[in-house]
Amino acid sequence: MNSAVAIRAGGVDLRTPVILASGCAGYGPEWGELVDFAAVGAVVLKGVAREPWLGNPPPRLMETPCGVLNAIGLENVGLDVFLTEKLPAAADLPCAVVANVVGREPEEYREVCAALDGEGRLAALELNVSCPNVRAGGMAFCADADGLREFVARCREVTTKPLWVKLAPMLTDIVPAAKAALAGGAEALTVANTLPAMAVDVRARRPVLGNVYGGLSGPAIRPVTLRLVHRVYDETGAEVIASGGVDGWEAAAAYVLAGARAVQVGTALFDNPALPAEIVAGLEEYIRREMFDDVAALVGKLRSGQV
Numbered sequence: 493m494n495s496a497v498a499i500r501a502g503g504v505d506l507r508t509p510v511i512l513a514s515g516c517a518g519y520g521p522e523w524g525e526l527v528d529f530a531a532v533g534a535v536v537l538k539g540v541a542r543e544p545w546l547g548n549p550p551p552r553l554m555e556t557p558c559g560v561l562n563a564i565g566l567e568n569v570g571l572d573v574f575l576t577e578k579l580p581a582a583a584d585l586p587c588a589v590v591a592n593v594v595g596r597e598p599e600e601y602r603e604v605c606a607a608l609d610g611e612g613r614l615a616a617l618e619l620n621v622s623c624p625n626v627r628a629g630g631m632a633f634c635a636d637a638d639g640l641r642e643f644v645a646r647c648r649e650v651t652t653k654p655l656w657v658k659l660a661p662m663l664t665d666i667v668p669a670a671k672a673a674l675a676g677g678a679e680a681l682t683v684a685n686t687l688p689a690m691a692v693d694v695r696a697r698r699p700v701l702g703n704v705y706g707g708l709s710g711p712a713i714r715p716v717t718l719r720l721v722h723r724v725y726d727e728t729g730a731e732v733i734a735s736g737g738v739d740g741w742e743a744a745a746a747y748v749l750a751g752a753r754a755v756q757v758g759t760a761l762f763d764n765p766a767l768p769a770e771i772v773a774g775l776e777e778y779i780r781r782e783m784f785d786d787v788a789a790l791v792g793k794l795r796s797g798q799v
């Protein structure tokens with residue numbers, strides 16, 4: 493790990509600070525030849541629950557200006573198939589592999605964390621406590637700071653893996669949730685999930701999504717998420733992994749300057765699978781030009797005040 497873009501984030505050594513976001517990279521091998529995995533620091537696999545989930549009724553995805561609205565509803569294969577088929581298939585990926593854990597109630601998360609603890613291929617567990625598209629196991633966790641601390645602490649008890657807690661963006665203030673997750677034992681905070689949103693088909697006079705509501709992602713949400721990353725880093729000094737609308741190296745650099753140690757790419761990957769390699773090349777050039785030693789030296793280095 494002596495390249496300028498290598499960094500340790502959330503207890504994991506990353507070859508680059510570019511991480512494929514959960515739900516946008518399947519269970520790993522789906523991107524096959526399209527993505528240059530040499531440019532990828534880690535892949536966060538599609539969320540896994542104790543039992544298989546069917547997800548929400550269609551339509552589940554639509555394009556919006558500069559973004560995507562999705563209401564997949566955490567469709568997933570369940571723990572058994574994850575362990576016997578999906579995780580072995582991800583074993584050959586030349587980057588760190590992180591599981592994304594979902595559940596309908598806290599005990600379910602704990603059971604999944606305990607079952608994944610012995611899996612040597614997993615570098616960390618990301619707890620999704622912020623999905624806007626499911627009734628339970630979603631954002632409600634984040635709104636109650638005491639509950640969130642207790643919840644993370646109970647997952648912490650059953651695993652030695654680093655825990656990344658993926659927070660919701662739509663809270664009155666994200667800082668209490670961030671502090672609660674850290675107090676519960678999180679190594680890093682993923683900031684943040686999709687923004688609750690909806691779309692209407694005026695001709696049909698119906699909501700577009702089968703679930704009515706969905707989560708907005710893509711460049712449209714980036715200014716909102718950038719502020720949240722800055723708030724969390726500024727107030728807690730935590731290790732932050734940014735997730736929201738990264739579509740190039742400048743977006744990645746903006747997140748790092750605001751305090752993120754790594755960035756996840758999701759929606760923009762569908763448009764441009766070459767994105768991880770482009771981000772890494774752009775960051776390397778930026779680090780050289782700005783005369784920093786490496787990406788770690790850039791973290792939080794936002795100048796304050798006026799020019």
Ligand SMILES: Cc1cc2nc3c(=O)[nH]c(=O)nc-3n(C[C@H](O)[C@H](O)[C@H](O)COP(=O)(O)O)c2cc1C
Nearest residue numbers: 513514515539620709710735736737738757758759
């Ligand atoms: C189709 C789709 C499926 C997703 N599934 C998950 C998921 O299973 N678990 C999760 O934590 N986040 C999920 N997300 C959220 C992404 O991981 C990411 O946090 C979010 O899309 C913001 O990043 P982006 O703007 O780069 O897409 C999903 C997003 C999309 C677009």
